[in-house]
Each structure stands twice: as structure tokens, then as C-alpha cells.
Amino acid sequence: MKMFEAAQSSESVSGPPSRIDYVVDRTFRGLAKLGAWMILAIVAALVLEVGRKAVPAITEYHLGFLTSTTWDANKDQFGILPEIWGTLYSSLLALIIGGFFGVIMAIFLTQDFLPPRLASIFRTIVELLAAIPSVVYGLWGIFVVIPAIRPVADWLHETLGWLPFFGTTLSGPGMLPAALVLAIMVLPTIAAVSQDALRLVPFRIKEAAYGLGATRWEAILKVMLPTASTGIFGALVLGFGRALGETMALAMLVGNSNQISLSLFAPANTLAALLALNFPEAGETEVKVLMYAALVLMLITLAVNVAGTAIMTMTTQQWVKRK
Amino acid sequence: MNALLAASANAAGSPQDAPLVVIDCKLDRIFYGDFLAVRDSHVPIEKGRITGFIGPSGCGKSTVLRSLNRMNDLVRGFRFDGHVRFHGQNVYASDVDPVVVRRYIGMVFQQPNPFAMSIYDNVAFGLRLNRFKGDMDEKVEHALRRAALWDEVKDKLKNSGLSLSGGQQQRLCIARAIATEPSVVLMDEPCSALDPIATRKIEELMLELKQKYTIALVTHNMQQATRVADRTAFFSVDISKGGRTGYLVELGDTKQIFEDPKEELTKQYISGEFS
Numbered sequence: 245m246k247m248f249e250a251a252q253s254s255e256s257v258s259g260p261p262s263r264i265d266y267v268v269d270r271t272f273r274g275l276a277k278l279g280a281w282m283i284l285a286i287v288a289a290l291v292l293e294v295g296r297k298a299v300p301a302i303t304e305y306h307l308g309f310l311t312s313t314t315w316d317a318n319k320d321q322f323g324i325l326p327e328i329w330g331t332l333y334s335s336l337l338a339l340i341i342g343g344f345f346g347v348i349m350a351i352f353l354t355q356d357f358l359p360p361r362l363a364s365i366f367r368t369i370v371e372l373l374a375a376i377p378s379v380v381y382g383l384w385g386i387f388v389v390i391p392a393i394r395p396v397a398d399w400l401h402e403t404l405g406w407l408p409f410f411g412t413t414l415s416g417p418g419m420l421p422a423a424l425v426l427a428i429m430v431l432p433t434i435a436a437v438s439q440d441a442l443r444l445v446p447f448r449i450k451e452a453a454y455g456l457g458a459t460r461w462e463a464i465l466k467v468m469l470p471t472a473s474t475g476i477f478g479a480l481v482l483g484f485g486r487a488l489g490e491t492m493a494l495a496m497l498v499g500n501s502n503q504i505s506l507s508l509f510a511p512a513n514t515l516a517a518l519l520a521l522n523f524p525e526a527g528e529t530e531v532k533v534l535m536y537a538a539l540v541l542m543l544i545t546l547a548v549n550v551a552g553t554a555i556m557t558m559t560t561q562q563w564v565k566r567k
Numbered sequence: 568m569n570a571l572l573a574a575s576a577n578a579a580g581s582p583q584d585a586p587l588v589v590i591d592c593k594l595d596r597i598f599y600g601d602f603l604a605v606r607d608s609h610v611p612i613e614k615g616r617i618t619g620f621i622g623p624s625g626c627g628k629s630t631v632l633r634s635l636n637r638m639n640d641l642v643r644g645f646r647f648d649g650h651v652r653f654h655g656q657n658v659y660a661s662d663v664d665p666v667v668v669r670r671y672i673g674m675v676f677q678q679p680n681p682f683a684m685s686i687y688d689n690v691a692f693g694l695r696l697n698r699f700k701g702d703m704d705e706k707v708e709h710a711l712r713r714a715a716l717w718d719e720v721k722d723k724l725k726n727s728g729l730s731l732s733g734g735q736q737q738r739l740c741i742a743r744a745i746a747t748e749p750s751v752v753l754m755d756e757p758c759s760a761l762d763p764i765a766t767r768k769i770e771e772l773m774l775e776l777k778q779k780y781t782i783a784l785v786t787h788n789m790q791q792a793t794r795v796a797d798r799t800a801f802f803s804v805d806i807s808k809g810g811r812t813g814y815l816v817e818l819g820d821t822k823q824i825f826e827d828p829k830e831e832l833t834k835q836y837i838s839g840e841f842s
Contacts, residue, residue, distance in 0.1 A: 360643075448680040454641060456693045456743065457670030466692070471683045 294539050301529075301536040309536060315502050315518075317526070322533045324540065326502045330419070330512035331544065334498065335487035337423035337508075338430055342487075343480050345427070346434030350476075353435075354442040355464055367439070374432035382496030385425040390416060390497075393424070397509050414509035417499035423508070425493050430483035437482055441475020442468060474556055481552030488545050491516040515541040586613040589751055589781045590635055590672070591652040597630055600644035605630050608815035610800050612751065612783050617773060619796030619821065620785040623842055626802035627813020628785045629677075632753050635783065636672035637665035653751075670697065673749035677756040679736035681728030681743070686711075686720050689728040689739055693747040706746060714742035715772050734765025741772065751781045759787060770795050789837060792821060799824040801833050 247260065261269075301309070305322060312323025349370060353363050397414035404410045414420070445468055453463035469476070499511020500521060515537055522534055590612040597605040605627035612618050612635070620628035630639065637658060639645040651658050658668045673693075681689050690707045699706065707724075711717040716738040720731070728739055737757060744752055754773070758766040773782060773795050786792055792799050799821040805812045817830045828834045835841060 446680070448676060448678050449682065451638065451641065451676060452680040452682065452740070452743075455636070455638060455669060455674035455676065456696060456747075457666050457668075457673075458696055459666050462696060466696075467682055 291539075291542060294535055294542065297532065298535040298539045301532040305533070305536070309533075310540065313502065313504065317530050320529060322530075324515065324518070324537050326504050327513050327515045327518050327537065328540065328544070329504045330498065331488055331514040331516070331541070333512070334419060334423050334426055334494065334514055335484055337419070338426035338487045339480060339484045341423065342427035342430040342483060343434055346431045346479070346483065347438050347476060349431070349435045350438035350442055350479075351464055351469075354439050355460070355468065370432050370435050372432075373428065374436075378429065378490065378492040379496070381425050381429055382493040385421050385493060385497040386417070389421045389424055390414075393420060401509065408506040409508050411507040412505065412510045415499075415511065417497050418509050418511045419498065419505075420508040422494050422498040422512075422514075425497055426487050426490055429490060429493065430487050433486055434479045434483040437479030438472070438476045441472040441479065444475065445471045474559055477559070478552070478556055481549065481556075484552075485545055485549055488548065489516055489541070491520045495520050515544075586616065588612065589614045589654065590783075591650070591655075592631070592635055593649045594631060594634060594647055594651070595649040597627070597634065597639075597647040598645070599642060603810055603812050605647075605813045606805070608802070608813075610815060610818060612781060613798065614781050615777060616797040617777050617782045617784055617795050619792035619799045620783065620802060621787075621789055621792050621799060621836075622802030622813070622816075623804060623836070624787075625811050625813065626804045628800075628802045629755050630813065631802070631815075632755055632783055632785050633674075635751075635753055636669050636674060638669070638674065640665050670747065671749050672751045672753060673744040673747070675737070675741050675744050675752065675754045675757045677759055679733055679740050679760065681731070681736050681739050683727065683729060685725050686728050686731070686739060687724040690742050690746050693743060697747055699747075710742040710746035711739075713745060713772075713776065714738045715768055716742055732765075734761045734768065737761060737765065737769060738772070741769070745776065745780065749780070751783065752776065754782060754784045756785050756787055758791065766791075789825075793825055796821045801828075801830075801836060803832055803836070 251258070301322075305312075309323055310328065311325050312321070313325050314321045314323055316322075352358070353367055353370075357363075358366065394414055397410075397420065400410045401413050449467060449471055450463060453467040458466065494514050495517035498514055498517055500513050500517060501511035502513055503510065505512065519534055519538055519541070522530065526534055588611040592612065593609045594605055595607060596603060608627070608631050610618065610620075610631060620632060622628050633639045634647065635651055635653075635658075653668065653672065657663070658665075682692065684692075687707055690710050691703055694703060694706055708717060708721075711720060716735060719735060720726075720739075723730075728736065731739060737760070741752075741757070758769055761769065770791065773784065776782060777797075784792075784796060786796075797820065798818065800818040801816045801824060802813050803816045805814055817824060817828060817833045819829075824833060825837055828837060
């Protein structure tokens with residue numbers, strides 16, 4: 245490590261890093277690399293292990309498993325179409341409701357509607373929603389949400405019963421209470437990420453809108469939201485991903501009934517709830533089948549996230565070429 | 568609000584020889600919270616002329632400019648003593664909506680700030696806000712031509728405004744500001760982020776635009792004021808009482824300010840003794 249000796253003098257403090265410095269540097273780099281690869285390795289191991297355990301069921305039931313609607317462990321008949329439908333339907337409803345309110349909330353908390361201190365209090369409260377355990381949400385759904393929506397549900401069924409959405413009566417647990425609770429559960433994620441996206445819009449863009457004589461709503465709807473749209477879309481994808489995988493609250497609220505119905509009041513089932521409720525008592529064959537179902541759930545979540553990221557990069561590239 | 572409209576219409580037919588004061592701005596004190604930012608600044612903006620605001624950093628020239636179309640309303644804690652009258656109508660009157668003021672008094676900012684949408688939509692933005700029903704394409708082309716940008720962008724109007732260079736972006740912002748034909752255009756250091764060639768183009772543009780619009784221009788560059796401004800207002804900073812309060816030192820025809828300044832401070836500033 246003898247270099248630049250000509251630059252050395254008795255007073256000079258400058259010198260090369262010591263051997264220990266290099267060792268520390270290399271160790272740290274190694275650890276960082278290990279951490280990064282570890283994430284990939286864990287995901288790969290998970291998918292592979294679940295996949296491996298699902299292979300017997302895949303060879304036995306093939307793709308018919310995805311399109312068949314009966315689940316009878318005694319007759320060894322298994323199909324998860326109702327669960328796939330229930331997972332997507334409940335998540336989509338939650339995304340519509342939670343997304344709407346989440347984005348509205350993000351606008352409300354970032355666009356100077358409130359004095360800064362009050363806004364930060366509100367923000368903390370919204371974030372606290374994420375800290376509530378999902379079993380508590382489930383209980384709240386059973387004891388508060390279901391009784392509260394029952395009169396509305398009955399009225400809707402009686403007056404608008406010809407619409408498929410209101411085609412059945414609310415017997416207790418069902419799609420609507422599950423979707424409502426799920427909406428509240430995804431709301432903090434959507435609100436928080438949307439707030440970040442809106443806050444990232446430079447002040448000069450806002451100034452430009454107001455400088456042209458835009459009213460507050462024109463500035464928000466025509467400038468702020470479109471500018472932040474990529475980030476808000478990301479928030480919605482994250483929220484949808486969270487809704488797809490949510491288990492406990494849905495297992496308590498969705499009704500666990502293997503049927504496909506557009507009705508908001510009918511009981512249904514989701515993949516996550518099916519897995520959670522059936523594993524404890526599953527026999528050998530059923531475990532293999534449940535592994536197949538778990539694999540399907542993982543693939544759906546993965547597909548949603550990949551599609552979301554792809555759409556985000558495409559729209560970003562289109563508009564923000566120089567930045 | 569109708570008073571604003573009527574005033575605007577009356578002004579159009581007034582004689583040119585006696586310069587008409589479009590914006591009468593008398594700002595005795597401007598505060599941000601408890602901070603006294605500007606004091607004693609009376610700057611009448613005259614029709615069909617370019618009024619240049621010069622002075623060292625922190626002298627409040629931008630603050631004064633942004634008070635004219637109520638852009639300071641966006642800043643928390645802003646308040647002031649005095650008045651700003653646009654064609655005789657107090658723009659801070661309780662029944663005047665700042666949105667209406669900004670539709671007649673347009674603004675170009677220091678940093679180019681095009682929206683993340685196409686070049687066409689950027690220029691059409693203000694027209695759509697005003698529910699313009701006529702030939703949108705023609706208006707957009709007209710504004711882009713006036714802003715000396717048309718030839719460079721006519722084949723790529725669908726491209727993002729952000730894909731342009733800095734100087735082009737600023738000219739796009741000028742096109743956006745003048746598309747709705749506001750009566751006054753405020754320019755807050757429009758060339759500070761630009762190279763000399765782009766600056767030159769924008770200065771030519773300002774001289775061209777003053778035939779039709781009244782312009783108030785904040786500039787950090789004294790030479791720019793001598794090149795384009797008809798009237799020049801020199802601001803300075805008063806640090807005597809421990810604060811940093813900007814105030815108007817001298818206002819006059821640009822020639823007089825630069826060749827025969829009345830105030831000692833002005834003389835020092837234009838001779839480059841401080842900046």
C-alpha cells in the first residue's frame with residue numbers, strides 16, 4: 245500500500261486508509277449484499293416450497309381445480325373458483341371504497357384545508373388505523389358493522405332487489421360487511437402513500453395553477469392529482485395487494501360459503517380465509533390441495549403487483565422524460 | 568367582481584399619452600407572521616410599459632410583485648397594510664375572489680413550471696379554465712407564436728411539456744400565461760434559470776409583448792432592466808433594526824435611474840458597490 249510517497253511529508257496528516265478500514269469496508273459491503281440476496285432467496289424458497297407441496301394436488305386436479313366450485317373433503321372433490329371470485333370481488337370493493345376515501349383524505353390532509361398542526365394530528369390518527377390487529381377489526385365487524393348495515397341492506401333488498409347486487413338478504417356475515425371492514429383496513433396504506441405522492445408535487449407546480457387563476461378544486465383536480473397520479477396509482481396497487489392477502493377479519497366476516505354471487509349481502513369465501521379455516525382440521529389430501537390454493541393466492545398477489553409496477557413505469561416514462 | 572370587469576373594459580379605450588396606472592400598489596408594510604418583510608413601497612404599474620424591479624437579494628421585490636395578483640395568499644401568515652388597486656378596484660377587498668384577480672393578472676415564475684401534460688394542454692389549460700368555446704387550436708398556436716416557440720414545437724404538440732429544454736419550458740410558461748390575454752403579466756426573474764441565448768429570446772419577447780400587455784418584471788440582473796424596462800424601481804434591504812426589511816428606494820424612468828440616480832444608495836448599487 246505504498247503509494248504517492250512523494251506527497252508524504254513529516255507534517256502531512258494525509259495517508260491511505262488502514263488495513264482494518266479496508267476489512268470493515270469489505271465486511272459491510274458483504275453484509276449488505278447478503279441482505280439483498282436474502283430477500284430474493286426467502287421469496288424464492290417460499291414459492292418453491294409451497295409449489296413443491298402443491299405438485300401432487302396439481303397433478304391430480306390440474307387446472308380444473310381453478311374452475312370447479314365444490315369443496316368436499318369427504319368426497320375428495322376440490323375447487324376454488326368461488327374463493328378466487330370472493331377474493332377478487334371483496335378486494336375490488338374494498339379498493340373502490342377505501343381508495344375513494346383514502347385519496348380524498350390525502351387531498352384533505354395535504355392541500356392546506358387544515359392548519360398544519362391539526363393536519364398532523366389527523367394524519368397520525370389515520371396511521372393508527374393500521375396498528376389495529378385484524379382480529380379486532382373482525383370483532384368490530386361482527387358486533388358493530390353487521391347490525392348497523394342490516395336495516396340499510398334490508399331496505400335495499402326490498403326496493404332494489406331486482407339488481408343483482410342486492411339480490412339476497414343479509415343473513416349476517418357476507419360480502420358487504422367484509423368489504424367495508426377491508427376498506428377501512430386498506431385505507432391507511434392508500435391515504436399515507438397518496439399523501440406522500442401529493443406532497444412530492446413541487447410547490448411551483450401548484451403556484452403555476454393558482455397563477456393561471458385556477459380555483460382550489462381546479463388546481464387539485466386538474467393539476468395536483470394528475471401530477472401525483474403515478475404515486476396515487478402505486479398507493480392503490482399496494483392497497484389492493486393488502487386486501488387480497490387479508491385473512492383474519494375476512495374469515496370472521498365473509499361467511500365462508502362456497503358460492504359465487506354478485507349480491508353484496510350473500511355470504512362468500514376468500515382464498516386466505518379458506519386456508520386459515522381449513523388447515524387446522526385438514527387431512528393429508530386436503531393439505532396438498534390447500535397448498536395448491538396457497539400457490540394460486542400467491543400468484544394472484546404477485547401478478548397484481550407486477551402489473552401495477554409495469555403500468556406505473558410505463559406512465560412515468562411517458563410524462564417525466566426529463567427530471 | 569363585475570367592477571373588475573368593467574374597469575378592465577374602460578381602460579382599453581383610454582388615451583396613450585398620459586400613462587394610465589393599471590395597478591396602483593401602495594404597500595406600507597408586508598408581514599409574514601411577525602416578520603416585517605417590506606415597508607414603504609409605492610409602485611404604480613403603468614399601462615403598456617415594462618416596469619422593472621431591481622435590487623439586492625432579500626429586498627422584497629418578489630414579495631411586492633406577488634402581492635399584485637394575490638399570490639402571497641398561498642403563503643401562511645401573509646398580511647399587509649396599504650392597498651393594491653387594479654383599475655381602481657381594491658383587489659384585496661373582501662368581496663374580490665383572488666382567483667378572479669389572477670385571471671386578469673397573469674404570472675410567469677422564476678423556475679419554468681410546465682404541468683406534466685402535453686405542450687398543447689399546457690397552453691390550453693388557462694383557456695379551458697376560462698371555458699373558452701372558440702377555436703382552441705388557433706388560440707394555442709397564436710400564444711405559442713407570440714412566445715416565439717411555435718416553430719420549435721409545432722410538430723410535437725402532443726409531447727410532454729417536460730420534454731423541452733429549460734429555455735423552451737420558460738417560453739411555454741409564457742405562452743400559457745398569455746394565451747388567455749390577461750391585462751397584466753407579472754414576471755418574477757423569468758430568465759434566472761436560463762442561458763444567455765434563451766434569455767435574449769425572452770427579452771425580445773417582452774419588448775414585443777408590451778405592445779399588448781402591461782408587464783412588471785423582477786430581475787436580479789441590472790443590465791436586463793436597462794435593456795427592457797421603461798420604468799425601474801430600485802429596492803434595498805434595511806438591516807438597521809435587526810431585521811431584514813425591504814423597501815423602495817427610488818422609482819423613475821430607467822434612463823434616469825441608471826444615469827442620474829437621485830439617491831446615494833441607488834448610485835452605489837448601479838455602480839456595482841454592492842449587490
